[in-house]
Amino acid sequence: MPVDPPRPKPPPLTALRAFEAAARLGGFARAAEELAVSPGAVSQHIRTLEDWAGVTLFIRNAQGVRLTAAGARVLPLVSEAFDGLGQAAQTLRAAAGDVLSIAALPSFAQLWLSPRLPRLRAALPGVTISVTALERPPNLLREPFSLALFPGAQGQYLAQDALFPVCTPELARRLHRTEDLLSVPCLGDTIWTEDWPLWLQRAGGPAQVSGPGFSLYALALAEALNGAGVLMGRKLLVAPHLQSGALVRPFPLAVPLPDPLRALTPPEPLPGPVRRLLDLLREDL
Amino acid sequence: MPVDPPRPKPPPLTALRAFEAAARLGGFARAAEELAVSPGAVSQHIRTLEDWAGVTLFIRNAQGVRLTAAGARVLPLVSEAFDGLGQAAQTLRAAAGDVLSIAALPSFAQLWLSPRLPRLRAALPGVTISVTALERPPNLLREPFSLALFPGAQGQYLAQDALFPVCTPELARRLHRTEDLLSVPCLGDTIWTEDWPLWLQRAGGPAQVSGPGFSLYALALAEALNGAGVLMGRKLLVAPHLQSGALVRPFPLAVPLPDPLRALTPPEPLPGPVRRLLDLLREDL
DNA sequence: TACTAGGGATAGAAAAACTAAACATGGTCT
DNA sequence: AGACCATGTTTAGTTTTTCTATCCCTAGTA
Structure with a gap:
């Protein structure tokens, strides 16, 4: 006859995620965009978390929000934890090994990657390759992409533009x-x-x-x-x-152009198909 | 006109939590108990996660479950991440500073702690002290207790029994x-x-x-x-x-008795009221 | 042979999350 | 000034997720 009903509630995970996004991006609207929900949803999440913790996390005013001291103190902890969770999730998904998703600028996805896809697919039989067009490089610690192709200073050099x-x-x-x-x-x-x-x-x-x-x-x-x-x-x-x-x-x-096309990858170790894809992209140029 | 609809879904957080508990405790039933839900719910969560990742996480048979290699590989990552999240959540809650929850064995809660509560409450005006009876010491990295009083080998010595x-x-x-x-x-x-x-x-x-x-x-x-x-x-x-x-x-x-009564605390730094409570408990004995 | 302990599946209920729309607030532009 | 515009808030209502309850299955055990 264990006595547990009055056990304190665990932290609301989705609310924590909303907080992390809002704090990192510096606004509820931007967080809403990243999380693909409406701004109202983010607002509610933050409030839920504030109620749970009994602390005010953001100072709100008409121009946007500013983190309180309490919020600023925990942000790095929460961010780090979600990074870890994201990496774990990717490791998990990578274990499947037969799904490969690539992120790229819309222009590069359509005009550079798309023409190369048939050859890539042929070289990787049994692997499903999906392409997502993004305006900005995704955070590969969080978002489940196997590869991100963007012009920039970071990542493996692919081609000069x-x-x-x-x-x-x-x-x-x-x-x-x-x-x-x-x-x-x-x-x-x-x-x-x-x-x-x-x-x-x-x-x-x-x-x-x-x-x-x-x-x-x-x-x-x-x-x-x-x-x-x-x-x-x-x-x-x-x-x-x-x-x-x-x-x-x-x-x-x-x-x-100062920024060559580069390939960003999630933290090592890369699954076999990703490594092979990278090799193919590099030798083609 | 950003192009994002086909963005890969983020990992289901609650499913990850269920996986972590089931893997750590070695069974869906035990995980269900820890999470205070029915075993069926855990079963569903695990399946959701398996579908998301495209990997089998557990070998099921009539005697229970066993982690697959893929599951065992990510377990430490997931556990670590949830520890971090739990710590962050506690830090957040601790910032409030006016709520203090203590976990103890039912017997100690009722017969040892309860008589001392009036004095403790008097010494900490404005602080709400709640007591939760648990059969086993909680994981203070995860569960939001300010203090856990249990006989054992770990924690700060309080009293010989x-x-x-x-x-x-x-x-x-x-x-x-x-x-x-x-x-x-x-x-x-x-x-x-x-x-x-x-x-x-x-x-x-x-x-x-x-x-x-x-x-x-x-x-x-x-x-x-x-x-x-x-x-x-x-x-x-x-x-x-x-x-x-x-x-x-x-x-x-x-x-x-070999195991004295000890106080377990979440990782430093302890909020002021917790520190004061600890001092009060120590000097009283 | 029953019994137990673990898990799986399903339908319906409960709770959570989300959206849409209307509101507030304080800047900026004309 | 006055009309935006961008930001966050609130609320009601809907959709989606999550959970429970129940019954079933399996393999050990008494």
């Missing part, structure tokens, strides 16, 4: 000097707003050019193929169309 | 030699079945005696106070009744 304008051969005939760019639409990705200014600066052309922005690089590329304008091309993404002749380079200058 | 028979003065008049114990009911706690044999061996009396067992020491004590028999007394628990004269010691021999 470079910047140069591209357009249809017809349009190219009208472009002789960089100043001619002022007379045609200059296409680009809204996320890479610095690409045009960067190239123009090195090319010694006009300080800036005008043209429509696209939220997806693939859309801008499609427009360029339509002859709708000059696209600031990224070598790795437009290579197939240069090869086929659908696009040409009206100006020879190529500006190397 | 000793064993000796006690009974009402009337009954004591009929007891002159240890052999006389065979003629009266000998009361004891069903959990401390070794108390009588231990004392009898040192007293050189009969090898064993007979009498009703009680699942709660307090019940046995009440019976002894009614004159229903001789109770194997624990010094710390019967002291008040010896003092008042309600009970006496028919035989002078006191056998010291």
Whole structure:
């Protein structure tokens, strides 16, 4: 006849996760986005946790939230614990060995990785490869990706990228000097707003050019193929169309990008299929 | 227009907790007890996690379960992470500083701690002290107790305990030699079945005696106070009744118990009120 | 042969989590 | 000023998850 009814309740795990995300990202709205729930849900979670602990975790005001001292004190502990949990979960999933999920920028997923997928799938029979497009590199300590392909300073080097304008051969005939760019639409990705200014600066052309922005690089590329304008091309993404002749380079200058494409991996040890995939990606370039 | 719908699902936290408990305790039934849910719930959780990870975690058979290699590999990681989470949660709760929960054996909670509570409460104004009776010491890395009072080898020494028979003065008049114990009911706690044999061996009396067992020491004590028999007394628990004269010691021999009463605390740093409570308990003895 | 102890499956109930929409608050832009 | 805009809050209602209760199965044990 054990006596336990009045046992103190364990901490609410989901509320802790919401707290961790909100504290780390510095806002309920951002936490809600990361957790793929509505901001109201995060708000409720935080309140649940505050009630459980009997402590105020955040100072709220109209501009956002700020951690209290108590909140700041436990944040590193909670973050570390969730990192550990995430790693454990991944180790678990990796043990299955037959599912492989790759994260990449939408543009790289569609224009660089996608063409290579058939060969990768053929080289890894029995392995299901799924691709997720993300705007930002995921935290591989937490999120269950086997591999993340992003331009950046961290990870295993995969390929150098470079910047140069591209357009249809017809349009190219009208472009002789960089100043001619002022007379045609200059296409680009809204996320890479610095690409045009960067190239123009090195090319010694006009300080800036005008043209429509696209939220997806693939859309801008499609427009360029339509002859709708000059696209600031990224070598790795437009290579197939240069090869086929659908696009040409009206100006020879190529500006190397500081951040090469790199592969981020979860902590060692990597499962066999992931290691093989990495090798394939590296030798292909 | 971020592209995230096909984002991989995060690991199910409650399922991970169920797995950890089941693996650590070596059975779904025991895990269910620890988590205060039904065994079926644990079974479902484990299956959920197995589906999520795509790995079999346990070999099931009619006698129980055994971890698979994959399960055994991640268990330490998961356990460590939950320890961390538990510590973080406690740190959080400790920050409140005005709630203090103590775990103790049912007998010690009722007969040793309870009489001291009024003084403790008076010495710690504004602090809510709650007491939880547990058969076994809780894992203070996980469960949110500020203090656990248990006889044992670990923790801060509080008091030495000793064993000796006690009974009402009337009954004591009929007891002159240890052999006389065979003629009266000998009361004891069903959990401390070794108390009588231990004392009898040192007293050189009969090898064993007979009498009703009680699942709660307090019940046995009440019976002894009614004159229903001789109770194997624990010094710390019967002291008040010896003092008042309600009970006496028919035989002078006191056998010291190997395990003194000790206080277990969560990892440092202890909040002020806990530290003060500990000091009060120590100086009182 | 019954009995026990462990686990599995299922349906229905209970609880938790989530959403949507309306509200508040304090900045910033025109 | 006044109209946004971004942030967090609240509430009611819904959806989803979680849990229990129950019955079943299996392999040891008395």
